[in-house]
Amino acid sequence: MSTIAQQFGMTEALEILGIKAVNEGTSTGGQWFSGGELIESYSPVDGQLIAKVKASTEADYEKVMQSATEAFKTFRLMPAPKRGEIVRQFGEKLRQYKEPLGKLVSYEMGKSYQEGLGEVQEMIDICDFAVGLSRQLHGLTMHSERPSHRMYEQYHPLGVVGIISAFNFPVAVWSWNTALAWICGDVCVWKPSEKTPLCGIACQNIIAEVLRENNLPEGISCLINGDYKIGQLLNRDTRVPLVSATGSTRMGKIVAQEVAARLGRSLLELGGNNAIIVTPDADIKMTVIGAVFGAVGTAGQRCTSTRRLIIHESIYDKVKDAIVAAYGQLRIGNPLDQNNHVGPLIDTHAVELYNKALAQVVAEGGKILVEGGVLTGAGYESGCYVKPAIAEAKNDFAIVQHETFAPVLYLLKYSGDVTEAIEIQNGVAQGLSSAIMTNNLREAEAFLSAAGSDCGIANVNIGTSGAEIGGAFGGEKETGGGRESGSDAWKVYMRRQTNTINYSTSLPLAQGIKFDL
Numbered sequence: 043m044s045t046i047a048q049q050f051g052m053t054e055a056l057e058i059l060g061i062k063a064v065n066e067g068t069s070t071g072g073q074w075f076s077g078g079e080l081i082e083s084y085s086p087v088d089g090q091l092i093a094k095v096k097a098s099t100e101a102d103y104e105k106v107m108q109s110a111t112e113a114f115k116t117f118r119l120m121p122a123p124k125r126g127e128i129v130r131q132f133g134e135k136l137r138q139y140k141e142p143l144g145k146l147v148s149y150e151m152g153k154s155y156q157e158g159l160g161e162v163q164e165m166i167d168i169c170d171f172a173v174g175l176s177r178q179l180h181g182l183t184m185h186s187e188r189p190s191h192r193m194y195e196q197y198h199p200l201g202v203v204g205i206i207s208a209f210n211f212p213v214a215v216w217s218w219n220t221a222l223a224w225i226c227g228d229v230c231v232w233k234p235s236e237k238t239p240l241c242g243i244a245c246q247n248i249i250a251e252v253l254r255e256n257n258l259p260e261g262i263s264c265l266i267n268g269d270y271k272i273g274q275l276l277n278r279d280t281r282v283p284l285v286s287a288t289g290s291t292r293m294g295k296i297v298a299q300e301v302a303a304r305l306g307r308s309l310l311e312l313g314g315n316n317a318i319i320v321t322p323d324a325d326i327k328m329t330v331i332g333a334v335f336g337a338v339g340t341a342g343q344r345c346t347s348t349r350r351l352i353i354h355e356s357i358y359d360k361v362k363d364a365i366v367a368a369y370g371q372l373r374i375g376n377p378l379d380q381n382n383h384v385g386p387l388i389d390t391h392a393v394e395l396y397n398k399a400l401a402q403v404v405a406e407g408g409k410i411l412v413e414g415g416v417l418t419g420a421g422y423e424s425g426c427y428v429k430p431a432i433a434e435a436k437n438d439f440a441i442v443q444h445e446t447f448a449p450v451l452y453l454l455k456y457s458g459d460v461t462e463a464i465e466i467q468n469g470v471a472q473g474l475s476s477a478i479m480t481n482n483l484r485e486a487e488a489f490l491s492a493a494g495s496d497c498g499i500a501n502v503n504i505g506t507s508g509a510e511i512g513g514a515f516g517g518e519k520e521t522g523g524g525r526e527s528g529s530d531a532w533k534v535y536m537r538r539q540t541n542t543i544n545y546s547t548s549l550p551l552a553q554g555i556k557f558d559l
């Protein structure tokens with residue numbers, strides 16, 4: 043353990059979370075096993091090896107699936123509010139483990155400790171939401187066209203839900219899915235990112251305590267570990283009616299096709315290319331805060347990170363100067379130290395992609411306004427710390443059309459009315475988060491209208507980054523179309539059944555069809 047990690051209390055945190063030097067990577071709840079190769083988890087904070095995890099083999103996967111399908115047989119019959127009680131207890135455990143889990147998220151993924159705690163808070167929030175929802179899995183009733191008939195629809199659990207998650211939200215995405223899936227009566231098999239396997243082990247240990255304390259069977263919460271190959275087993279398995287996959291668009295296209303090939307359902311939460319429109323009526327101070335946090339928070343590694351600023355020419359220089367000046371204030375370094383604003387990228391491969399993006403924007407005719415670069419020397423030994431960069435660019439540059447998962451912000455200019463800005467904002471393949479900064483009601487409403495933003499999230503006078511769990515979260519186009527978390531996102535975890543009950547003494551057919559015997 044490095045000095046940084048020791049000062050931060052990582053040894054204690056790992057112990058509390060049940061992380062060993064070498065961990066079994068497969069679990070059906072309380073039971074752990076694994077026959078696969080070792081995955082080594084290095085911290086991007088200091089480049090140190092944190093611990094190892096044994097990957098799951100196909101045989102391990104098979105054991106997990108048997109356990110999950112068996113558990114579903116009993117779990118589906120438990121009353122939904124009782125399942126809500128399990129999720130309530132899980133939320134309580136998360137409160138208890140919030141600090142060590144927040145620390146692990148921060149150390150293994152590289153986001154700030156505040157953001158690590160925030161991620162665990164999101165888990166707690168979705169548990170609270172799901173508990174209430176467990177008494178509100180409402181269907182509709184309809185009037186039957188036939189006399190003495192009753193008609194209604196009800197929602198039943200789906201079965202085994204496969205969850206594939208990305209490195210950048212190593213714990214929250216799992217809970218957005220599981221908290222809802224569990225109250226709906228599904229059982230879950232989770233494959234975390236191979237870049238953050240320890241977060242998966244820690245979460246599984248926490249839920250296992252709840253399941254044990256309630257004498258629930260193995261199989262309700264399962265964990266598998268490994269790279270895309272183990273994820274593909276979920277894609278192709280007809281025993282998995284729903285695969286919820288969060289990650290790159292490249293991954294989502296493969297998952298979507300493999301799941302669709304067996305007519306399964308997929309819930310896709312993929313890449314974004316998020317923009318803020320800054321109109322002549324924008325509050326510049328608010329714009330700068332929203333844009334800078336959106337672009338450099340989590341070192342630009344949020345699916346909702348701000349990648350493009352679309353600024354009206356009349357205020358372009360003012361906004362540009364203010365943002366460039368704000369970048370001059372940024373402190374880059376150890377994310378466990380609350381004085382720093384920007385932590386590391388996840389690994390050196392991400393650093394390569396960042397360097398390539400900066401070279402490409404220049405090659406395409408862009409102009410660098412704030413120089414990037416990789417930091418070296420004391421405190422930067424992991425090789426993952428980069429300077430947030432800003433470039434003037436055009437929306438049709440290939441690199442601007444692409445999601446670079448790093449702190450690179452492109453400034454784009456528009457000269458007409460808000461319609462032109464909306465066209466630029468919508469002129470990318472992705473459709474996750476979008477925002478407009480304006481005090482002009484007409485501009486705001488145009489942005490929110492059917493001819494406005496084509497994204498799943500559209501904000502006024504708020505940046506693109508971050509979302510509350512109460513709303514449905516997700517995006518359109520190459521972001522995949524999925525919705526999870528709040529609102530009625532629960533419906534995707536259930537199957538809908540229409541029921542018609544005849545309490546008469548005859549059998550009238552629908553549409554007045556006569557069939558007399």
Ligand code: NAD
Binds near residue numbers: 211277474
């Ligand atoms: P990634 O696509 O490299 O990996 C994501 C997960 O998919 C990993 O667990 C990986 O092992 C798995 N995977 C890869 N190929 C697979 C396949 N063929 N079958 C099954 N599983 C497969 O993404 P990443 O680098 O971990 O995360 C960054 C990306 O995730 C960014 O594009 C970001 O925008 C996106 N993201 C989106 C959301 C959202 O809600 N829209 C949230 C977080 C991250």
